[in-house]
Amino acid sequence: MDSFVKISNLSKTFPTDDGNGLEALDDINLTLAENEFVCMIGPSGAGKSTLIRILADVLQPTSGSVTFAGNQDPTRAIVFQSSNLLPWMDVLHNIALPLKIQGESETAANRRAEEWIERVGLSEFKDEWPKTLSGGMKQRVAIARALIQQPQLLLLDEPFGALDALTRDQMAIELLKTWDLQHPTVLMITHSITEAALLADRVVVFSKRPGHITHELKIPFERPRRAALRDEYSFIQIVKELRGMIMD
């Protein structure tokens, strides 16, 4: 697999009032292959969201670099823990918005939004306002709004963090299904080891702040992956191995 994103010797220090600075990331080296799904796990405050924001190009590193294959500037979409939907737009228009911003016609954008609404199982709710949706439904809208852009790089910052355990499990399966349709390169933060093992091709483990990568594990299961994988012995062994790395 070709390398798609290369993060080299990347560090980030935020300025502080006392002048010492707050070191959030310390010498991160990570390469994502094209179409690879990588999950990041690590303690709170380890700098994971900071890394996602640097990759989204909304924050600059203090030192080090992020380079993309062929020096391109890939299309990126980001999904946060809270869905960040526009409260004054219904589901359909929230999902269609990025296409309209990109200059697609109203009709074409709405037609593609309808397709995505069907894929994420929200056809009955396309005219609803975000405030009437459950947390899981809002996150499905946020994911559809990200995937409709067909981003080359999809950045997911604890997208299911605010959901109850059952909905969260269902969402992970739905994400697997939608990812199978498109295969963008993904970097996803999660605090769930099972979720990481189910979704990712590779899991990277962060230390506490200043964050650096302490472990990496390739997840060997073939795709497409199904929910039942979680009950298999080999899966439980991988989860155990990951737990050991996090406890280190």
Ligand SMILES: Nc1ncnc2c1ncn2[C@@H]1O[C@H](COP(=O)(O)OP(=O)(O)OP(=O)(O)O)[C@@H](O)[C@H]1O
């Ligand atoms: N804009 C900022 N200015 C100053 N400090 C910041 C800023 N953004 C993040 N930090 C600090 O950087 C450190 C890393 O924060 P970050 O949000 O990246 O952690 P995280 O690994 O995503 O944690 P969590 O798992 O809790 O979401 C924290 O100590 C945080 O307070």
Ligand SMILES: [Mg+2]
């Ligand atoms: Mg975070």
